[in-house]
Amino acid sequence: MIPLADTLMCPSSGHSIGPEASLREAACLLLQHGHSCLFVTDQHGRLAGRVTEDELLLALFAGASELTPAASLAQPVTAVLSNTDSAASARSLLCESLTHCLPVVDAGQTLVGIIDRSTAGSATPAADSSRTPVPDWFPTTSFDDLIPCADTRPVRRTRRRRSRPQLRLFNPDQPRPVFIRGAQALSLLRRADDSL
Numbered sequence: 001m002i003p004l005a006d007t008l009m010c011p012s013s014g015h016s017i018g019p020e021a022s023l024r025e026a027a028c029l030l031l032q033h034g035h036s037c038l039f040v041t042d043q044h045g046r047l048a049g050r051v052t053e054d055e056l057l058l059a060l061f062a063g064a065s066e067l068t069p070a071a072s073l074a075q076p077v078t079a080v081l082s083n084t085d086s087a088a089s090a091r092s093l094l095c096e097s098l099t100h101c102l103p104v105v106d107a108g109q110t111l112v113g114i115i116d117r118s119t120a121g122s123a124t125p126a127a128d129s130s131r132t133p134v135p136d137w138f139p140t141t142s143f144d145d146l147i148p149c150a151d152t153r154p155v156r157r158t159r160r161r162r163s164r165p166q167l168r169l170f171n172p173d174q175p176r177p178v179f180i181r182g183a184q185a186l187s188l189l190r191r192a193d194d195s196l
Contacts, residue, residue, distance in 0.1 A: 008087050009104050009113035016041050016111055019048065019071045026070035027056055036100050040074040045110045047103055049074025080105055083112050090115050 014033040017026055019042055026038055030053055037052045051073045059073055060066070079097040081090050081104045094102055094115060101116035167180040167188060180188060 008090055008115050009083070010116065012039065012103070012111050012114050015039055015101065015103075015114045017051075017070055019043060019069065021070050022067045023056060023060060023064060023070050023073075024066035026051060027060070030056065038070070039077070039103050039111060039114070040071045041111050047077060047080065047105055047109055047111045050077045050103075051075070077103060081115060082106070 014029065015035060015037075016039045017029065019040065021029075021040075029035075029038060035053075037050050039047060040049045040051060042048045048071065051070050052075075055073050055075070056070070059068070079093055079099065079102055081093060081102050083104050083106050085093075090102070094117065101114050103111055104113040104115060106112050167185045169178045169180065171178065
């Protein structure tokens, strides 16, 4: 079993904030590193919760002060990895949790690192022989839900005919109009133009 620190784990410095960090500091850290969440630690470095970008923005738009501690928005972390877990179990937990990153803690629940999807997908297969591929996306439908291609017929494109000149002449003595098409209609139109 290969431990996480050897293959997938990133340092937690850009992903974590202390208990005294304000909403402004948390927002700046999120923008600076491009993360979607931050992990909150207590004074001893133990994992205390998680603050997402959405929760932070909702609090700021609701009128919370920028100096409010970000730890007040912290939600409990449900999926946590141990630093002794294998890389394969970390990948499967990351896939099952449907989150962008997971915290890695040691035996004393101290935050020691982070595993995110970019590092989990970029590890080399030689580093872990039990590696199972983690997809970057999850399909929302299967091919069985789609219309089979064999049943669909190709659309036959018909050639569009050129429009021919056509005259419609009305005779007061006849109930239906008389249609003159083609060369005869062209010659009548030319004669009418010449007479004007």
